[in-house]
Amino acid sequence: MNKIFILTPLIVLLIICIFSLVYLLSGKDPNKPPSALLNKDVPIFESSSLYNAKDIIKTKDIKNKKTLINFFASWCSPCKIEHPLFFEISKKYPELYLLGFNHKDPTSDAKKYLEDDGNPYDFVGVDSDGLIALEFGVFGLPETYLINEDGKIIYKFMGPITMDILKNEIEPLL
Amino acid sequence: MSSLVGFLSLVFAIGINFYLFLSRYIFKFQKQKFNLFIRFSSLLTLLSFFSLMYAYVVSDFSNYNVFQNSHSNKPLIYKISGTWGNHEGSMLLWLCILSIFSFFFSFTKNIEDNFQKLTLIIQAFLHILFGLFIVFTSNPFLVNSILVNEGLGLNPILQDPGLAVHPPILYAGYVGYSIVFSIAIAGLFQNTDDEWLYVAKKWSLISWTFLTGGIALGSYWAYYELGWGGWWFWDPVENISLMPWIAGLALVHSLMMVRGEQAIKKWIVFLSILCFSLSVFGTFLVRSGILTSVHSFAADASRGIFILLIFFIITGFGFLVFLLKEPKKSNTLNLLFINKVSALVINNILMIIATLTILLGTIYPIIIEVLYNKRISVGGPYFNSTVIPIMIPGFLLMSIAPILSWQTNKINNSKKYVLAFIILSVLVILQSYFLDFNTWGFVGLLLGFWIILASIIAIFSSYKIKINIKFLKIINPHIAHIGVGIAIIGITCSSVFQNELDFNLNEGDKFNVNGKTVLFEKIETTNEINFQSLRGKFLFDIEKDQSKEIEAGKNYYPVSKMITSEAGILHQWNKDIYFILGDQKNNEWFVKVLINPFVSFIWLGVIIMMYSGLIAVSRR
Numbered sequence: 001m002n003k004i005f006i007l008t009p010l011i012v013l014l015i016i017c018i019f020s021l022v023y024l025l026s027g028k029d030p031n032k033p034p035s036a037l038l039n040k041d042v043p044i045f046e047s048s049s050l051y052n053a054k055d056i057i058k059t060k061d062i063k064n065k066k067t068l069i070n071f072f073a074s075w076c077s078p079c080k081i082e083h084p085l086f087f088e089i090s091k092k093y094p095e096l097y098l099l100g101f102n103h104k105d106p107t108s109d110a111k112k113y114l115e116d117d118g119n120p121y122d123f124v125g126v127d128s129d130g131l132i133a134l135e136f137g138v139f140g141l142p143e144t145y146l147i148n149e150d151g152k153i154i155y156k157f158m159g160p161i162t163m164d165i166l167k168n169e170i171e172p173l174l
Numbered sequence: 175m176s177s178l179v180g181f182l183s184l185v186f187a188i189g190i191n192f193y194l195f196l197s198r199y200i201f202k203f204q205k206q207k208f209n210l211f212i213r214f215s216s217l218l219t220l221l222s223f224f225s226l227m228y229a230y231v232v233s234d235f236s237n238y239n240v241f242q243n244s245h246s247n248k249p250l251i252y253k254i255s256g257t258w259g260n261h262e263g264s265m266l267l268w269l270c271i272l273s274i275f276s277f278f279f280s281f282t283k284n285i286e287d288n289f290q291k292l293t294l295i296i297q298a299f300l301h302i303l304f305g306l307f308i309v310f311t312s313n314p315f316l317v318n319s320i321l322v323n324e325g326l327g328l329n330p331i332l333q334d335p336g337l338a339v340h341p342p343i344l345y346a347g348y349v350g351y352s353i354v355f356s357i358a359i360a361g362l363f364q365n366t367d368d369e370w371l372y373v374a375k376k377w378s379l380i381s382w383t384f385l386t387g388g389i390a391l392g393s394y395w396a397y398y399e400l401g402w403g404g405w406w407f408w409d410p411v412e413n414i415s416l417m418p419w420i421a422g423l424a425l426v427h428s429l430m431m432v433r434g435e436q437a438i439k440k441w442i443v444f445l446s447i448l449c450f451s452l453s454v455f456g457t458f459l460v461r462s463g464i465l466t467s468v469h470s471f472a473a474d475a476s477r478g479i480f481i482l483l484i485f486f487i488i489t490g491f492g493f494l495v496f497l498l499k500e501p502k503k504s505n506t507l508n509l510l511f512i513n514k515v516s517a518l519v520i521n522n523i524l525m526i527i528a529t530l531t532i533l534l535g536t537i538y539p540i541i542i543e544v545l546y547n548k549r550i551s552v553g554g555p556y557f558n559s560t561v562i563p564i565m566i567p568g569f570l571l572m573s574i575a576p577i578l579s580w581q582t583n584k585i586n587n588s589k590k591y592v593l594a595f596i597i598l599s600v601l602v603i604l605q606s607y608f609l610d611f612n613t614w615g616f617v618g619l620l621l622g623f624w625i626i627l628a629s630i631i632a633i634f635s636s637y638k639i640k641i642n643i644k645f646l647k648i649i650n651p652h653i654a655h656i657g658v659g660i661a662i663i664g665i666t667c668s669s670v671f672q673n674e675l676d677f678n679l680n681e682g683d684k685f686n687v688n689g690k691t692v693l694f695e696k697i698e699t700t701n702e703i704n705f706q707s708l709r710g711k712f713l714f715d716i717e718k719d720q721s722k723e724i725e726a727g728k729n730y731y732p733v734s735k736m737i738t739s740e741a742g743i744l745h746q747w748n749k750d751i752y753f754i755l756g757d758q759k760n761n762e763w764f765v766k767v768l769i770n771p772f773v774s775f776i777w778l779g780v781i782i783m784m785y786s787g788l789i790a791v792s793r794r
Contacts (some may be wrong), residue, residue, distance in 0.1 A: 006493075006496060006497050007497065009444070009447075009448070009489075009493045009496075010490065010493045010494065010497065013451075013486070013489050013490060013493065016455075016537060017482060017485070017486050019537070019540055019541050019544050020458070020462075020464065020478075020482050020537075020540060021479070021482060022544045023464060023540050023543065023544050024462065024464070024478045024479055024482065025479075026544070
């Protein structure tokens with residue numbers, strides 16, 4: 001009885017270590033929480049274009065084409081870092097639809113940002129109140145989603161995408 | 175150049191410790207020579223640390239670590255604190271403090287030579303583990319491969335005087351438990367007399383005092399820097415510092431109470447191992463990047479696995495020795511219905527349950543994510559509704575524990591206490607009846623005041639009042655408990671009776687806070703050395719001649735493109751008035767004002783507890 005009592009800490013230690021090890025080895029990253037939306041349908045959204053308020057995009061508009069959705073803002077400095085990569089993506093995969101959502105940004109700032117750094121998106125939707133981001137479960141900017149032809153989210157990344165991530169995680173899905 | 179000196183002395187120090195570790199089995203040493211080596215390796219580790227600090231001070235960007243985490247136009251104090259404001263440097267600080275503890279321990283007198291030597295050998299072993307960790311996964315002395323003349327800057331949120339000293343003090347607490355751990359293990363191996371208990375008591379008190387200071391500084395920082403109006407958020411990083419703190423508290427109490435009882439001695443060894451294990455576990459959780467917070471600088475799986483291994487080795491070794499070598503048989507436990515020993519046992523059990531509850535809440539998300547691939551977070555509601563109720567009986571017991579007897583169930587002057595408790599209860603009931611009633615508020619206030627009152631009664635009725643140092647030492651346990659009581663009152667009031675007011679204001683507007691008129695004077699932007707500041711200036715209580723000025727706003731750090739919030743706090747003895755400047759919308763500024771009653775009591779209570787800790791170190 002006494003021995004079992006003294007053994008308990010060792011058993012607890014073992015359990016903690018095993019779980020931590022599995023966590024570390026499985027390549028889980030605090031920046032990449034498992035998304036509840038993965039393999040689910042794209043949330044229903046409706047947004048007007050940054051350049052023309054009458055130009056509206058809806059969920060059904062991105063059916064039947066592969067779409068990369070990127071949430072960005074002019075005030076978000078990591079967004080600036082990943083920005084050039086989208087030009088590369090759009091050059092390499094012209095058939096991929098690039099949809100940018102401008103998150104909680106004054107229109108003038110957003111336009112200036114895309115003027116200065118260039119506009120890689122096929123469509124820039126306005127998400128001024130952040131409701132669309134809420135539907136997508138955005139944690140923080142930037143965030144990128146890949147949607148397949150059936151309108152299912154097949155990939156999600158939090159934070160700025162890098163060349164590595166593009167090569168190893170996104171491109172195999174394209 | 176300084177990087178090279180730093181790296182070489184680090185490697186050399188590890189080498190010496192390896193040599194010392196082997197000395198147990200191969201080369202036998204004289205005590206003097208052994209101690210000389212230990213001190214020399216400590217000085218080398220210090221040298222290594224100061225070389226890194228020097229590189230930071232002179233902004234030597236040829237060092238990759240300095241390049242990554244410093245900037246030449248930072249004020250000197252943040253250049254210095256930048257040394258530990260990053261993963262690599264903070265691990266070096268860890269090692270450095272470990273060495274300092276070994277250094278001072280080597281001067282301990284009145285203990286058996288072999289015992290001291292064994293303790294230091296275990297310290298040397300720890301030094302090797304963490305030293306190798308630094309060299310192989312977190313080397314702060316890497317040379318920058320590109321030529322640069324400017325660095326990338328320190329995380330702005332860490333550019334704060336409170337936070338500059340928070341890590342060294344907190345680490346002194348964490349790492350201090352390494353000595354306690356080594357002492358306990360050496361005690362098990364040597365199995366000699368009870369002398370080691372007194373040595374362990376001193377060191378565990380020192381560690382506990384540092385840990386208290388470190389946690390308090392961190393939470394004070396969170397209070398005025400994060401701008402959320404609270405000072406404790408049950409953030410995983412806070413939890414992992416709280417666990418060794420509570421376990422350390424249990425340890426300190428057990429050490430004070432021990433009278434040669436075998437069961438308590440065993441328990442002390444267990445707690446000593448547990449405290450240091452929890453410290454290392456905390457280091458693992460933060461440094462592996464499993465938890466994201468301001469503390470996790472970089473997530474790197476190889477580091478995580480290395481430090482997990484260290485945690486496993488240290489804890490596994492500790493508990494294994496504990497399993498195999500039992501302390502020598504001696505007196506049995508003198509448990510009565512209510513005496514000092516039984517109060518101690520109950521309190522220890524409660525503290526351990528609280529620690530385990532926090533541990534469970536902290537690692538539960540990891541377990542769930544591994545099992546179900548879902549992310550959950552365990553926050554305030556869980557901890558508030560589990561940890562606090564567990565602690566309450568402990569607090570009650572604490573108020574009378576120092577006056578309980580060792581041998582009998584009798585409590586001296588019990589009538590006085592009962593009477594005082596009844597009067598106090600009536601007063602608190604009246605208070606909550608006439609002001610706003612809140613169950614937690616009621617319980618907290620009653621507990622806090624009761625602890626203070628009972629301690630004061632105990633001081634006056636049990637001792638002759640004298641004013642000298644000896645007397646202060648005698649009443650020290652009561653003083654410590656008064657500190658806890660004061661802190662409980664502060665915690666209760668500031669969390670339960672907090673008041674929040676929201677305003678949308680233009681410059682020049684007047685508004686009302688707590689019956690006083692406040693003027694929103696103006697918004698001012700200025701350029702400081704390393705940031706731009708935006709400040710809203712408020713004049714509090716303008717009807718009086720001496721109205722007080724409060725500034726609240728934000729800082730923008732261009733180097734790292736980050737914005738930090740700077741709360742404006744008007745400290746009064748009975749409340750803090752806490753201003754937060756929000757965003758501007760339609761030419762109106764959003765201003766949040768929080769009235770936090772009696773926050774100062776928390777810090778006062780903590781200071782009293784630390785004072786008691788220090789006094790207790792000097793008491794035998």
